[in-house]
Amino acid sequence: MEVTLSVKRYDPESERADVYYQEYDLEMEESSTVLDALIQIREEIDGTLSLRCSCRSAICGSCAMRINGQAGLACNTMIKNLLKSNDRIIKIEPAGNMNVVKDLVVDFAPFWDKVREVDPWLQHSGEEPKEEYIVPNEDMLHLAGVMSCIMCGACVSDCTALEVDSNFLGPAALAKAYRFVGDPRDDADKVRLGKLNEYGGMWDCTRCMQCVEVCPKGVDPMGRIMALREAAIKAGHNKSYGARHAESFSELVGHSGRLDELRLPIKTFGIFNIKEMLKLIPVAIRSQMAGKRPPIFHKSIPGVENVRRIFDKVENRK
């Protein structure tokens, strides 16, 4: 099976300290992975190529990189699944949103700093049990997915919020935070959720689902972030714009059955929030001039009482 790997190269210590793509033509087996190809390049063609890898079994999480523009593990990505009849080139780049040390090796220090920031250990209050902590099996099942995280950084690589804001905690650290918030043995939920409710925390996720798509272990980081948001609102952390946005949206739909776009920002920010209200004025003027504003008199959907009844039933469900 003929394949060409176009690998993004960068070596700050070489004379040529710039970024460039180098192509390698290879003959691979039907069963070969991208990692097999990279190792073959390093062993047989070009010893200067740097990459991280270890287990070759999608367990250690070392070989996350961008393959044809999307983050994934090189060791569990089959070459034959990437090839098209008219395209035999595979683009290999280092993971995104992290500084490149050399070639495909990125600096994970900020990644670990963020994981540490969420206090990733069990915080039990009260007396320690004499033996192990006993938890019913079903109470831990919802954590099985998030506990499969191998800290490979694929989600961080392709996170669209991190791309514009390195302050954001990111999907891996937030998923790890959920692993403890959702653990029945942990008693620090209130403090954890309060901290995660702040700037750079759970509300800065854009819900773009990149992390869901690229995670090689089915952790569903965004799903965990949504669960954190639900938990934060339930725990009374409802002052952030994120929480207020979700609550206002829900309230408006519960009232008329559909979104009232004029009232949503006003309700989210609060009508007496002068700074934010002033910021809305140019937007309103531009929309008005373009003839593009939503109707001032918002109509409910026909049979809205059916929607209101559903709100009552589901919101009051235990």
Add this chain to the structure above:
Amino acid sequence: MKYAFYPGCVARGACPELYEATIAICSKLGIELDTEAMKSASCTGAGVLQEKNQRLGDTLNARNFALASKSGLPLMTICSTCQGVMSQANQRLTGDDKYLSEINEDIAEEGLRYDGNVDPRHLLWIIVEDIGIEKLKSTIVRPLKGFKMAPFYGCYLVRPTSALGFDDNPGREDSLERVIEAVGAEVVDFPGKTLCCGFPILTINETNSMNMVANHTMDAKERGADAMVTPCPLCHLNLDGFQPKAAASRNTKIDLPILHLPQLLGLAMGLDPKKLRVNKHIMSTKKLLSQLAVAP
């Protein structure tokens, strides 16, 4: 072919031009829209209501699906966000019988029941799957030759692929590019086409949201785009409505017109730009229309 038409909140709110343009092009494509079937349907929750209560979102969507099912017609959306939220809800509802029967209890009082038999689909997918690119081409009387169009899908129309049926319908992956080519325009490929427009965090972290608008529109522009095309009205609100603010944050002008998918098709079908309400955007489309020699 006839469809139960679910326009979503934004096409009847801040983007009325999308609604008008959709009605105009559907008759050209032989798509018959039943605008009554989903009249009492609610908002999908847009992923926002789900932040507070996912089960509530699933119940509202189950109710909408039951309404579509009652009409006996396939369900059509014109919003990437509605599509994604519906697909994800449908995946949860149809993947767990116990969950679905509990949800059905909560919509039963209205005489509704959802049996998991609805497959909501975006107009874009209906065009490439039911109508076909060839039929679309046959409606084109004013090919957009020489125009460069940058596609912008909206996250919910591309991820997660498992909920969106990409395995069974691999053609969905590049559907927007194929439609752009079918109307005679050239596709401007850029990495941002499947990324976030920033709208979901507009009221939460405006700086990040504006950076996303600026990054995508400037990148498309630098690659030679005459306009950007999106099947998502929420992306449109940010990329069009907040482009002046995003440009100001970078001390520059971007001036990239953002078209709704049906507006692009309508222009190539020779429809009156006024009817398509192409002149009702924040970012001026005057230059684009004069190049097309159809200035209203």
